[in-house]
Amino acid sequence: MKEENSGRKNPVSYFSASKNYTRVSVCIVLLSAGYALGFFSASTINRAGESPATVEKLSDAAPANTEHFPDLLRFRSRCGEPVPSKLVRRTILDRVFNGTSPYENFPPAHAAPLLRRKRIKGWGSTGAVFETLMRRVRPRTIIEVGTFLGASAIHMASLARSLGLRGTQILCVDDFRGWPGFRDKFRDIKMVNGDVVLLHQFIQNAAAMNATEAVLPVPFASSAALGKLCEWGIYGDLIEVDAGHDFHSAWSDINMAYAILRPGGVIFGHDYFTAADDRGVRRAVNLFARVKGLRVQLDGQHWVIDSP
Numbered sequence: 254m255k256e257e258n259s260g261r262k263n264p265v266s267y268f269s270a271s272k273n274y275t276r277v278s279v280c281i282v283l284l285s286a287g288y289a290l291g292f293f294s295a296s297t298i299n300r301a302g303e304s305p306a307t308v309e310k311l312s313d314a315a316p317a318n319t320e321h322f323p324d325l326l327r328f329r330s331r332c333g334e335p336v337p338s339k340l341v342r343r344t345i346l347d348r349v350f351n352g353t354s355p356y357e358n359f360p361p362a363h364a365a366p367l368l369r370r371k372r373i374k375g376w377g378s379t380g381a382v383f384e385t386l387m388r389r390v391r392p393r394t395i396i397e398v399g400t401f402l403g404a405s406a407i408h409m410a411s412l413a414r415s416l417g418l419r420g421t422q423i424l425c426v427d428d429f430r431g432w433p434g435f436r437d438k439f440r441d442i443k444m445v446n447g448d449v450v451l452l453h454q455f456i457q458n459a460a461a462m463n464a465t466e467a468v469l470p471v472p473f474a475s476s477a478a479l480g481k482l483c484e485w486g487i488y489g490d491l492i493e494v495d496a497g498h499d500f501h502s503a504w505s506d507i508n509m510a511y512a513i514l515r516p517g518g519v520i521f522g523h524d525y526f527t528a529a530d531d532r533g534v535r536r537a538v539n540l541f542a543r544v545k546g547l548r549v550q551l552d553g554q555h556w557v558i559d560s561p
């Protein structure tokens with residue numbers, strides 16, 4: 254007897270049909286669950302449009318993804334028409350201080366009681382490298398990135414005097430904020446409403462050391478200041494980099510400073526030697542030299558790179 258005609262369902266085919274239905278139902282349930290999961294996970298997507306898990310994976314993968322590297326190596330290399338050295342001070346006074354001098358009417362009444370007559374402290378700030386380079390380069394414009402209380406800047410001002418470098422200007426780029434926790438070691442630097450008086454104390458130091466004609470503060474974050482110096486056409490014959498010591502800060506400062514190094518000039522900086530430096534400054538200096546095909550020379554605790 255043929256099953257099809259019996260009017261009764263073959264138990265085997267009935268079983269396989271119901272199995273198919275079950276499969277279809279399972280698929281539908283799974284698809285719905287997947288959709289629902291997708292919908293809910295969309296609510297955890299971050300601003301960049303990636304779920305945290307994706308972001309984590311991407312950042313893990315980033316070092317191997319070489320297509321991103323050119324952007325990390327790209328810094329502005331063309332700057333403004335060079336301002337003649339003798340106009341550098343005037344240009345900074347006009348552009349940064351609205352034509353007035355930060356030394357005028359100093360100290361203001363609210364700051365005077367907070368300042369010490371002279372409070373100078375630096376690190377390797379009078380090393381032999383300063384005299385060696387100033388003798389060799391005879392700079393008319395020096396740019397210091399990282400000044401703090403002015404120890405190295407004031408030392409260079411005094412070297413300029415003793416080397417007969419008339420009119421040499423030392424532009425001191427620093428946000429004059431120090432670093433988080435620096436007052437644990439510098440409790441005598443006063444703080445008013447969260448503002449430390451580093452800029453005022455720096456100006457006071459320059460005045461006490463007779464260096465006001467040579468030294469000018471440029472009181473901004475290094476990247477903002479170096480970007481503007483580049484735009485304004487202010488170049489340095491000698492550039493010292495001694496601000497943030499972590500790799501990324503040093504990398505950015507060195508690259509941005511190099512853009513405003515006059516041909517034949519020298520860029521140099523502190524803290525190349527200790528193990529801690531290897532995590533930041535030394536790695537940045539070595540990478541920079543490798544990328545540019547330049548040679549790192551050493552002088553005491555300082556690194557030195559001559560422009561080609």
Ligand SMILES: C[S@@+](CC[C@H](N)C(=O)[O-])C[C@H]1O[C@@H](n2cnc3c(N)ncnc32)[C@H](O)[C@@H]1O
Binds near residue numbers: 375405406428432474
């Ligand atoms: C090591 S101290 C400079 C010492 C100085 N060169 C000397 O030898 O006397 C570092 C200075 O860099 C400044 N600094 C750190 N990161 C900075 C940034 N991103 N922009 C501007 N200044 C910064 C700090 O405020 C601090 O005054």
